[in-house]
Amino acid sequence: TPLPGIPHNKLKWFVGDIPFLTRLATEKGAITYAFDDTAMRLGPVSQVVVGLGASWASRIFGFGQAIVILADSQEMQDVLVNRASEFDRSKSISALFAGTLPQGMLALPTEEQFKHHKRYLGITMTNPYLARMTPRIVDLMQELVDLWALGAKRLSAPTAAIDVLDDIRLATIDVIASITFGASFQGVRMSLDYLEAAPTAPPSARPPIPKLAADLEVLLDTIGDGVLFPAPRLLPWLTRTFNRKWRKAITSTHDYLRGRLYAARADYAVEGRDTEKAAANKADNVLDMIMEREKEDRAKGAEVLTEAEIIDELTTFALGGSETTATTMQWSVKILCKHPSVQHTLRAELLAQLPFLAPGSARAPTYAEVSDETALPYLTAVLYEILRCSRTASAVARDATRDTTLLGYPIPKGTQVLMPIGMVQQCESDASRDVTDSLDSVRSASSRGTDVGGEKKGGRRTGYWRGDDVRDFKPERWLRADGSFDAHAGPWLPFSYGMRGCFGQKLAMIELRLFLSMITVNFFFDAVPAELNTWKSHETVTNHPAQCYVRPIPWEELEGQKGGL
Numbered sequence: 222t223p224l225p226g227i228p229h230n231k232l233k234w235f236v237g238d239i240p241f242l243t244r245l246a247t248e249k250g251a252i253t254y255a256f257d258d259t260a261m262r263l264g265p266v267s268q269v270v271v272g273l274g275a276s277w278a279s280r281i282f283g284f285g286q287a288i289v290i291l292a293d294s295q296e297m298q299d300v301l302v303n304r305a306s307e308f309d310r311s312k313s314i315s316a317l318f319a320g321t322l323p324q325g326m327l328a329l330p331t332e333e334q335f336k337h338h339k340r341y342l343g344i345t346m347t348n349p350y351l352a353r354m355t356p357r358i359v360d361l362m363q364e365l366v367d368l369w370a371l372g373a374k375r376l377s378a379p380t381a382a383i384d385v386l387d388d389i390r391l392a393t394i395d396v397i398a399s400i401t402f403g404a405s406f407q408g409v410r411m412s413l414d415y416l417e418a419a420p421t422a423p424p425s426a427r428p429p430i431p432k433l434a435a436d437l438e439v440l441l442d443t444i445g446d447g448v449l450f451p452a453p454r455l456l457p458w459l460t461r462t463f464n465r466k467w468r469k470a471i472t473s474t475h476d477y478l479r480g481r482l483y484a485a486r487a488d489y490a491v492e493g494r495d496t497e498k499a500a501a502n503k504a505d506n507v508l509d510m511i512m513e514r515e516k517e518d519r520a521k522g523a524e525v526l527t528e529a530e531i532i533d534e535l536t537t538f539a540l541g542g543s544e545t546t547a548t549t550m551q552w553s554v555k556i557l558c559k560h561p562s563v564q565h566t567l568r569a570e571l572l573a574q575l576p577f578l579a580p581g582s583a584r585a586p587t588y589a590e591v592s593d594e595t596a597l598p599y600l601t602a603v604l605y606e607i608l609r610c611s612r613t614a615s616a617v618a619r620d621a622t623r624d625t626t627l628l629g630y631p632i633p634k635g636t637q638v639l640m641p642i643g644m645v646q647q648c649e650s651d652a653s654r655d656v657t658d659s660l661d662s663v664r665s666a667s668s669r670g671t672d673v674g675g676e677k678k679g680g681r682r683t684g685y686w687r688g689d690d691v692r693d694f695k696p697e698r699w700l701r702a703d704g705s706f707d708a709h710a711g712p713w714l715p716f717s718y719g720m721r722g723c724f725g726q727k728l729a730m731i732e733l734r735l736f737l738s739m740i741t742v743n744f745f746f747d748a749v750p751a752e753l754n755t756w757k758s759h760e761t762v763t764n765h766p767a768q769c770y771v772r773p774i775p776w777e778e779l780e781g782q783k784g785g786l
């Protein structure tokens with residue numbers, strides 16, 4: 222039944238918003254567009270009513286569910302960061318992951334076990350650890366560059382393009398596998414070997430994808446298929462009982478991970494490690510790091526992770542850390558080839574600041590060099606803008622843990638609150654500033670900001686996007702007049718915020734920075750025919766582009782063609 226006082230669409234007797242949700246899902250390719258559309262018409266707080274028996278019938282039968290949509294960036298940040306005890310990770314989102322990784326962070330409630338895992342694994346997102354992983358990411362990205370360089374030589378017609386949707390997926394799986402359990406699945410390497418061995422094969426010809434990567438795809442697809450399933454709590458049981466494909470994939474994934482765990486443990490038992498250095502400074506991969514911690518914890522008598530917990534967290538890394546990054550990279554190349562001037566400016570900055578990035582150089586970039594936002598403001602702006610426009614994760618959800626309010630509306634305990642992060646960062650602008658300003662009187666104290674000893678705490682953290690170009694791809698919006706990068710220029714929430722925000726943000730950012738840098742200094746991405754670069758997407762856990770084609774042209778070839786730029 223609709224929550225009293227909160228605006229909603231005209232509801233159909235018995236089925237509530239279901240026909241509306243279905244129509245938008247069919248027309249736009251994803252059900253989350255129905256939430257965006259509702260919020261845009263009805264304002265910063267609205268609701269949709271779902272489930273059989275929703276709307277009027279639910280008053281008689283008592284079932285159906287109202288989902289509140291909160292679409293105001295300032296209040297969203299406040300809920301995610303300052304009001305986490307009133308709005309916890311949604312149980313329906315946890316249920317999506319609970320079948321596949323019941324003891325992984327993505328599925329755990331915000332209780333002691335979750336906090337223990339987060340502390341245990343937090344070391345993998347520290348600068349020293351990521352710095353140690355950087356050479357490995359560089360090597361794997363170089364394989365992708367080599368694969369596309371070979372493909373580029375075989376582009377026969379001026380409109381021909383390479384299908385790189387799977388190349389990018391495999392590259393991110395290779396990276397996360399290498400970082401997590403110390404061995405790439407060699408997906409891109411195998412494609413490169415395959416193309417090299419078949420000189421007449423077309424540029425998109427690829428071998429079948431490695432079995433382990435295919436298993437991860439099955440697990441991800443199963444999780445994606447459960448999004449907005451009407452009875453989320455039944456999902457883990459339904460998956461385990463009826464999904465044979467999933468059962469096969471999870472069994473072989475677990476067998477592989479258990480094998481790696483036993484090998485690491487055996488290795489660890491014989492190898493005398495340097496006990497002086499902290500784990501982040503010596504561990505070669507996440508599994509290795511867990512072994513280090515285990516040893517320290519056992520010596521201290523502290524709690525260690527069980528085998529099932531370790532396996533589920535390795536699976537969390539493999540799943541949470543591959544698809545998200547791949548989706549963003551796929552949107553990146555689709556966007557870049559539509560913006561040649563951005564490619565020129567980005568390349569110029571990269572070659573000026575990191576000249577050794579040039580093709581053929583023997584020196585690889587380090588973590589400190591590539592992650593330096595001050596030295597590389599344009600790279601940073603391009604990446605932030607790609608994440609703003611690509612809507613990789615379109616929404617996050619929380620459940621109210623007690624009766625509370627949102628922008629003055631009463632929210633009963635148990636209500637699911639959905640925050641359309643993708644839409645808000647791409648639509649909220651100074652054009653609706655009067656609405657945003659008028660909310661000040663109903664904002665929570667922490668959202669409004671409070672005076673603590675003359676210093677303002679909380680309050681709006683960002684500026685406003687300009688209404689006339691908020692929907693355009695424009696990296697310059699992130700730059701101040703002096704060319705420096707401004708992280709608070711306007712609303713940006715692709716990784717969400719707070720205790721349950723993205724765990725892997727730092728890893729994702731360095732992977733994306735390396736990817737963008739390495740492909741940009743190697744290739745100019747020529748425009749591809751419009752029918753090969755549509756904006757169609759397929760949304761599951763993330764919003765995947767339906768297609769991803771590129772026409773990479775090595776810069777020296779382009780400069781040769783044009784007699785220099």
Ligand code: HEM
Binds near residue numbers: 538545715721724
């Ligand atoms: C561009 C890449 C990525 C994007 C856009 C992204 C986005 C997100 C978002 C929106 C959430 C949900 C947060 C919420 O409910 O408030 C999330 C959660 C999570 N992400 Fe990422 N992510 C990315 C990459 C990664 C990587 C590389 C890892 C590697 C380990 C990772 C691990 C996780 C985990 C474990 C969670 C669950 C955190 C929790 O429940 O507390 N993500 N991510």
